[in-house]
Amino acid sequence: MRLIPCIKSYDEGVDQSKQIDREIKEWIKTYNDAIKLLLLGTGESGKTTIIKQMRILHIKGFSHSERMAMTPHIHFNTHESIYEIIQNMSPLGISLQNPKNVRAQDYLLNVGPEGPQEYNEEYFDNVRDLWQDGGVRECFKRSNEYQLIDSAEYFLDRIDLIGKEDYVPSDADILRCRRKTTGIQKIEFKVKVPKSVHGGTQEFWMFDVGGQRGERKKWIQVFEGIHAIWFVVACSDFDQTLREDNSQNRLKEALILFEDVWQSRFLLEAGLIVFLNKQDLLETKIKQGRSIAPYFPKYNHFEAPGDEYTRTKLFIRSLFANLTNKKRERREVIASAERFVVLEASRARECYFHFTTATDTDNVRTVFRDVHQMILTHILSNIGVY
Numbered sequence: 001m002r003l004i005p006c007i008k009s010y011d012e013g014v015d016q017s018k019q020i021d022r023e024i025k026e027w028i029k030t031y032n033d034a035i036k037l038l039l040l041g042t043g044e045s046g047k048t049t050i051i052k053q054m055r056i057l058h059i060k061g062f063s064h065s066e067r068m069a070m071t072p073h074i075h076f077n078t079h080e081s082i083y084e085i086i087q088n089m090s091p092l093g094i095s096l097q098n099p100k101n102v103r104a105q106d107y108l109l110n111v112g113p114e115g116p117q118e119y120n121e122e123y124f125d126n127v128r129d130l131w132q133d134g135g136v137r138e139c140f141k142r143s144n145e146y147q148l149i150d151s152a153e154y155f156l157d158r159i160d161l162i163g164k165e166d167y168v169p170s171d172a173d174i175l176r177c178r179r180k181t182t183g184i185q186k187i188e189f190k191v192k193v194p195k196s197v198h199g200g201t202q203e204f205w206m207f208d209v210g211g212q213r214g215e216r217k218k219w220i221q222v223f224e225g226i227h228a229i230w231f232v233v234a235c236s237d238f239d240q241t242l243r244e245d246n247s248q249n250r251l252k253e254a255l256i257l258f259e260d261v262w263q264s265r266f267l268l269e270a271g272l273i274v275f276l277n278k279q280d281l282l283e284t285k286i287k288q289g290r291s292i293a294p295y296f297p298k299y300n301h302f303e304a305p306g307d308e309y310t311r312t313k314l315f316i317r318s319l320f321a322n323l324t325n326k327k328r329e330r331r332e333v334i335a336s337a338e339r340f341v342v343l344e345a346s347r348a349r350e351c352y353f354h355f356t357t358a359t360d361t362d363n364v365r366t367v368f369r370d371v372h373q374m375i376l377t378h379i380l381s382n383i384g385v386y
């Protein structure tokens, strides 16, 4: 995973890199505070999934009782998935392919949006029959036209496993489980610092917030003392609308929110790292023939090498990177009036991009390693060490 600086080059030669390592080493000797990270982004972008990965990678993972506590949520995710699909068949003019499944459809619709009182064999048999129906699959393929959780296919494909009485959720199932975050959550963990730097451990505090519009007013409570923001973007969202406002494109909302965060005077000192997430879903979507062009017509004039998926992900990165350049231009205008302000303000502004799949533990492990090093460097630059 490469670190791609959009303002300041991180790779300015081996000598400088050695120098930075030396400075980090010196700094760690004296620095005892926890590094404070704040995850921001729109709803369903993948913030809580990254927190879960930190538990897997840096804390003890999930105990048996914690796994069992996830089962009702996974059952509900399965229910909301099939229920949303069959509810939307009629509005989209799609019929069941097998008329025998009308009975199962009536059964599920009668159960209602909240799910059954008991997730029993009869319930799972009906879900299985429906998920195998060609009409249900056709409606699933058009899920960008209504609100469906991203893990719908994952859980419905595993209905036999999930329906077992002795089902114990795996790490992968927990990572796929969707529960909206309300309020502010915090996890603390320690990470080994490589011997080449200094050795020992570094403490992290990571804050997770709810990303839906109604949750964002709470964010300011945790802005103070934050060393780095991880801004998470669901790249596969380009053809979907917001759950809380179906007149707004999800990726456009992410861009507006990112610009707000980038420009926030409360976050000027924090490093900014953008996680261009859900690369697995983006790749699948593009390979199925979907295009970003109808939603972002500028894509038609975007020049970049590679296949359609590569070009799309680079285009999405350019949309965010352009917003950071836009801010710099504004600073340069201020520059002619008061040069000192510009030098002072632009020193702290950096933005790095990573392409991620938050449900993939190996991917998050690699990204975290890169980002850890980058954050140490950023804090050093902010306290004036380099």
Ligand SMILES: Nc1nc2c(ncn2[C@@H]2O[C@H](COP(=O)(O)OP(=O)(O)OP(=O)(O)O)[C@@H](O)[C@H]2O)c(=O)[nH]1
Pocket (backbone or CB within 6 Å): 041, 042, 043, 044, 045, 046, 047, 048, 049, 050, 149, 150, 151, 175, 176, 177, 178, 179, 180, 181, 182, 209, 210, 211, 212, 232, 277, 278, 279, 280, 281, 356, 357, 358, 359, 360
């Ligand atoms: N396939 C896939 N699914 C992902 C990825 N990242 C997150 N998800 C899934 O997307 C859903 C939403 O992820 P969350 O981590 O709950 O999103 P969030 O940003 O915390 O959302 P809010 O709490 O509403 O702000 C979950 O079902 C995740 O499993 C990814 O990279 N790939």
Ligand SMILES: [Mg+2]
Pocket (backbone or CB within 6 Å): 047, 048, 049, 179, 180, 181, 208, 209, 210, 211
């Ligand atoms: Mg969340």
